[in-house]
Amino acid sequence: MARISIGQQKILDRFERMPGSKLTFDQHIGRYRFYHEGKVIDVDQRPIEVMLRTGILEKSHQGQCYPASEAPWNKAAQAGN
Numbered sequence: 001m002a003r004i005s006i007g008q009q010k011i012l013d014r015f016e017r018m019p020g021s022k023l024t025f026d027q028h029i030g031r032y033r034f035y036h037e038g039k040v041i042d043v044d045q046r047p048i049e050v051m052l053r054t055g056i057l058e059k060s061h062q063g064q065c066y067p068a069s070e071a072p073w074n075k076a077a078q079a080g081n
Contacts, residue, residue: 004056007047012056014041015067023048025063032065 004012014021014034021036023043032048034041048065051057057065 004051005047007044008051008056011043011047011051012067014043015070023057023065025059025065027063 018036021034023034026033055068058068059065
């Protein structure tokens, strides 16, 4: 796997620093945003798009993004093994 960029690392760090936060695609404005404790945090779109293409992040049908290791469907598959 290729090294991740500083921007990508910052996004992954947000998942760790802000438990309960959600990275979601906002269909009304066409951008990915973090939602945490009622606050909306805008993020750079380019690292997210690259992370989705390379499999570092995974997106649900509802538009919510997860680090690949934390995605609910991956956790369920790992628990079944």
